[in-house]
Amino acid sequence: MATNNHEIFKAVLEQIPEGMIIVDDNDTIIFVNRAAEEIRRIQADQAIGRSVVLCHPEKSFKKVQRALQFLKKDETKTFTRMIRDTVKNRYYENTYTAVRDTNNYIGAVVISRDITERRKIEEEKTAYLQNLEEKVAELTGKLQDLFISSMTSLVNALEAKDPYTKGHSLRVCDMAMKMAEHRYGVSQKVKEVELSSKLHDIGKVGIREIVLNKPEKLTDEEFNHIKEHPIIGEKILMPIEKLKSPAKAARHHHERFDGTGYPDGLKGEEIPESSRVISIVDTYDAMTSARPYRPPMKAEKAAEEIKKNLGIQFDPQWGEMFLDLFYSGSIG
Numbered sequence: 107m108a109t110n111n112h113e114i115f116k117a118v119l120e121q122i123p124e125g126m127i128i129v130d131d132n133d134t135i136i137f138v139n140r141a142a143e144e145i146r147r148i149q150a151d152q153a154i155g156r157s158v159v160l161c162h163p164e165k166s167f168k169k170v171q172r173a174l175q176f177l178k179k180d181e182t183k184t185f186t187r188m189i190r191d192t193v194k195n196r197y198y199e200n201t202y203t204a205v206r207d208t209n210n211y212i213g214a215v216v217i218s219r220d221i222t223e224r225r226k227i228e229e230e231k232t233a234y235l236q237n238l239e240e241k242v243a244e245l246t247g248k249l250q251d252l253f254i255s256s257m258t259s260l261v262n263a264l265e266a267k268d269p270y271t272k273g274h275s276l277r278v279c280d281m282a283m284k285m286a287e288h289r290y291g292v293s294q295k296v297k298e299v300e301l302s303s304k305l306h307d308i309g310k311v312g313i314r315e316i317v318l319n320k321p322e323k324l325t326d327e328e329f330n331h332i333k334e335h336p337i338i339g340e341k342i343l344m345p346i347e348k349l350k351s352p353a354k355a356a357r358h359h360h361e362r363f364d365g366t367g368y369p370d371g372l373k374g375e376e377i378p379e380s381s382r383v384i385s386i387v388d389t390y391d392a393m394t395s396a397r398p399y400r401p402p403m404k405a406e407k408a409a410e411e412i413k414k415n416l417g418i419q420f421d422p423q424w425g426e427m428f429l430d431l432f433y434s435g436s437i438g
């Protein structure tokens with residue numbers, strides 16, 4: 107009966123789809139099943155009785171010896187490695203298990219499982235996910251662009267309702283971009299200044315229209331209400347990833363270089379660069395536009411005002427550049 111059982115065990119091990127090689131405690135191969143013959147391109151009758159190390163190509167001897175040493179350590183039970191057969195272009199997962207008789211190492215078994223199909227599915231899944239991520243990123247970008255153009259339209263619509271402010275943000279944007287291009291050439295900075303200047307007054311959508319379009323002098327309460335627009339603007343733009351910098355630029359476009367502006371009283375270069383640029387052209391455009399209570403100021407007079415306020419209200423370096431571009435007829 108014992109012999110029969112032994113035969114059954116042997117037949118089972120011979121026929122399982124996984125490759126199986128068993129070595130004794132001297133690293134001598136004592137069993138190779140059919141699948142292992144196929145996977146490793148060896149013959150059982152030639153391999154059995156030989157050292158498992160010698161059944162490998164010479165360049166792998168050291169590695170195989172290290173693996174065997176590792177298996178013989180008391181704490182090692184099992185480990186797996188992924189092996190690629192470059193000839194057949196198939197992938198195998200080899201599981202190496204130390205076999206112990208109570209405490210003594212008596213040999214090891216290596217089971218090779220063909221995982222080519224599983225890997226193929228994983229590769230397809232990864233490619234699919236990558237593709238999906240790219241599509242989501244593309245769509246997110248498009249959505250953000252849509253948001254930006256909606257916000258730009260909103261600013262323009264808001265300004266168009268009042269003949270005194272009509273086209274203000276577009277003019278500010280045009281001048282701010284000329285300045286940024288003059289300094290940076292083709293650069294992401296220019297794009298940032300463009301978005302920031304186009305949207306700097308978006309917060310005015312949160313200001314009561316009666317206050318916004320009031321032709322007479324504003325009361326303190328009304329003026330304080332208007333002064334909320336940079337903060338409202340930041341809140342509107344902040345949730346959009348692409349508008350993080352323009353959101354900050356909107357918050358700080360009424361700061362003054364000497365620190366006496368609002369909302370945070372930032373000074374000098376603490377003020378974002380886009381805000382320092384916007385501040386100059388925003389003021390220039392306001393001065394040269396008509397108001398219900400005054401005619402538009404002459405361009406040269408407005409440029410004089412900018413000059414007088416360099417280092418006080420305006421960044422002197424950006425201000426000098428504005429004046430350069432103004433006197434050379436490139437701006438304003």
Ligand SMILES: [Fe+2]
Pocket residue numbers: 306307335359360
């Ligand atoms: Fe403003």
